[in-house]
Amino acid sequence: xxxxxxxxxxxxxxxxxxxxxxxxxxxxxxxxxxxxxxxxxxxxxxxxxxxxxxxxxxxxxxxxxxxxxxxxxxxxxxxxxxxxxxxxxxxxxxxxxxxxxxxxxxxxxxxxxxxxxxxxxxxxxxxxxxxxxxxxxxxxxxxxxxxxxxxxxxxxxxxxxxxxxxxxxxxxxxxxxxxxxxxxxxxxxxxxxxxxxxxxxxxxxxxxxxxxxxxxxxxxxxxxxxxxxxxxxxxxxxx
Amino acid sequence: xxxxxxxxxxxxxxxxxxxxxxxxxxxxxxxxxxxxxxxxxxxxxxxxxxxxxxxxxxxxxxxxxxxxxxxxxxxxxxxxxxxxxxxxxxxxxxxxxxxxxxxxxxxxxxxxxxxxxxxxxxxxxxxxxxxxxxxxxxxxxxxxxxxxxxxxxxxxxxxxxxxxxxxxxxxxxxxxxxxxxxxxxxxxxxxxxxxxxxxxxxxxxxxxxxxxxxxxxxxxxxxxxxxxxxxxxxxxxxx
Numbered sequence: 001x002x003x004x005x006x007x008x009x010x011x012x013x014x015x016x017x018x019x020x021x022x023x024x025x026x027x028x029x030x031x032x033x034x035x036x037x038x039x040x041x042x043x044x045x046x047x048x049x050x051x052x053x054x055x056x057x058x059x060x061x062x063x064x065x066x067x068x069x070x071x072x073x074x075x076x077x078x079x080x081x082x083x084x085x086x087x088x089x090x091x092x093x094x095x096x097x098x099x100x101x102x103x104x105x106x107x108x109x110x111x112x113x114x115x116x117x118x119x120x121x122x123x124x125x126x127x128x129x130x131x132x133x134x135x136x137x138x139x140x141x142x143x144x145x146x147x148x149x150x151x152x153x154x155x156x157x158x159x160x161x162x163x164x165x166x167x168x169x170x171x172x173x174x175x176x177x178x179x180x181x182x183x184x185x186x187x188x189x190x191x192x193x194x195x196x197x198x199x200x201x202x203x204x205x206x207x208x209x210x211x212x213x214x215x216x217x218x219x220x221x222x223x224x225x226x227x228x229x230x231x232x233x234x235x236x237x238x239x
Numbered sequence: 240x241x242x243x244x245x246x247x248x249x250x251x252x253x254x255x256x257x258x259x260x261x262x263x264x265x266x267x268x269x270x271x272x273x274x275x276x277x278x279x280x281x282x283x284x285x286x287x288x289x290x291x292x293x294x295x296x297x298x299x300x301x302x303x304x305x306x307x308x309x310x311x312x313x314x315x316x317x318x319x320x321x322x323x324x325x326x327x328x329x330x331x332x333x334x335x336x337x338x339x340x341x342x343x344x345x346x347x348x349x350x351x352x353x354x355x356x357x358x359x360x361x362x363x364x365x366x367x368x369x370x371x372x373x374x375x376x377x378x379x380x381x382x383x384x385x386x387x388x389x390x391x392x393x394x395x396x397x398x399x400x401x402x403x404x405x406x407x408x409x410x411x412x413x414x415x416x417x418x419x420x421x422x423x424x425x426x427x428x429x430x431x432x433x434x435x436x437x438x439x440x441x442x443x444x445x446x447x448x449x450x451x452x453x454x455x456x457x458x459x460x461x462x463x464x465x466x467x468x469x470x471x472x473x474x475x476x477x478x
Contacts, residue, residue: 061296080305
């Protein structure tokens with residue numbers, strides 16, 4: 001494949017497998033979720049958010065040059081903040097606050113679904129153990145995130161009276177951060193995936209990462225739409 | 240132990256086991272090393288330097304809060320630079336440059352002693368696998384570094400005509416960075432090492448780290464003072 005053919009193949013994976021296609025997401029922006037279901041989403045998604053710096057630092061630990069590490073370091077700043085502007089994790093906690101979830105309970109991650117935990121930990125393990133090229137490729141779901149964010153924010157504001165633009169402030173900076181990050185990672189992959197084997201690895205890494213996100217949606221659906229909440233997991237106080 | 244007794248016990252370990260006590264260091268600042276021996280030191284020490292961001296990012300990946308990760312992140316900046324001011328690794332390469340070592344050869348780390356590699360990798364593994372408290376405690380050798388730096392810089396400038404203050408520019412920022420970092424880590428350990436078991440863990444972590452540094456000095460001594468250079472390792476072109 002040429003680099004542009006590789007990009008097209010990556011975009012085809014996103015079109016098929018990104019979690020914007022998941023029925024839980026469609027219900028969310030369509031206004032068909034209950035408040036309790038949205039609370040469960042926010043609670044579980046916190047575990048993903050708060051582990052992103054661990055994932056990124058795991059990759060930085062493996063990158064061989066100051067240039068690469070410095071480029072990737074901006075992600076730590078985005079998620080952990082700079083001490084003045086809040087980072088993504090702090091902004092996510094504003095979202096869970098505004099939904100009425102107890103902050104200590106959220107941070108404890110006691111109530112999350114086991115599948116959320118397993119999926120997020122698999123992502124960190126992947127980034128630790130696979131090739132650097134594959135680890136970078138696993139971030140490429142960010143190529144598709146502006147669309148899902150736009151759908152989510154617009155749909156949630158239109159459909160849920162307990163959600164305000166302040167609730168969703170997490171997403172605004174992501175609309176510029178994610179495309180910048182995705183561009184860097186995509187260029188890296190297009191430049192470094194030269195052999196067929198490397199290109200297949202990059203495509204497999206993106207499929208893997210789509211699965212990480214998809215599994216989290218599946219788990220929410222099973223527990224909070226189908227109603228099979230596993231022992232110990234969060235039980236919404238409202239339906 | 241009270242927190243202050245713990246600090247005193249840590250300082251006692253440094254007084255006994257820090258590599259400022261090693262005969263290779265004493266020869267270095269005493270002017271009794273050959274140029275070849277100093278080249279070997281700079282070459283091997285590069286492997287330690289260039290792995291420090293990997294060590295620090297490994298720890299950041301495990302730290303649970305944005306505050307802690309942000310505090311530790313400054314070490315990445317110190318070693319990798321900010322894109323304008325060179326970091327510690329780039330400054331170390333100026334040192335090896337000025338000693339006439341080929342930069343590509345240095346960066347390849349092909350010529351380092353196996354013991355250097357094993358010691359440095361043990362440090363990263365320790366930080367990955369031990370408790371966060373112990374991982375932080377393993378950085379506490381920085382409590383003792385201003386003294387060794389002062390001895391080294393003064394002794395080397397006085398005794399070797401191939402060493403200038405420009406050669407040793409690596410060390411100047413470290414005189415302020417290391418004490419700041421050490422203060423943060425020491426305070427963390429004094430606050431979090433409450434039980435006897437935790438305190439013993441902290442003391443053991445500092446002993447371990449002193450060993451990491453000491454082993455590197457021992458290896459240099461064996462290869463370049465005693466003259467048992469292992470196969471494939473750097474052979475100085477001058478004595």
